[in-house]
Amino acid sequence: MQLDQIMSAIFLIAVLILILPAFLSTNNKIKQFLKNLSIWAIIVSGIIVVIYLI
Numbered sequence: 001m002q003l004d005q006i007m008s009a010i011f012l013i014a015v016l017i018l019i020l021p022a023f024l025s026t027n028n029k030i031k032q033f034l035k036n037l038s039i040w041a042i043i044v045s046g047i048i049v050v051i052y053l054i
Helices: 003-026 030-053
Strands: none
Touching: 003 030
16 A cells, blocks of 8 residues: 555544544434435545545
């Protein structure tokens, strides 16, 4: 792995750590949780695809 890929992964994990507590506290219903989780999965997947294309 190149250094820029490692740094991108570290930044994504840092954002996840910052967002995760509020995300879990606001998603107390399983249906809402799965909906929001799928939205975040799409966002993160999109970011990863863009990083690999650049």
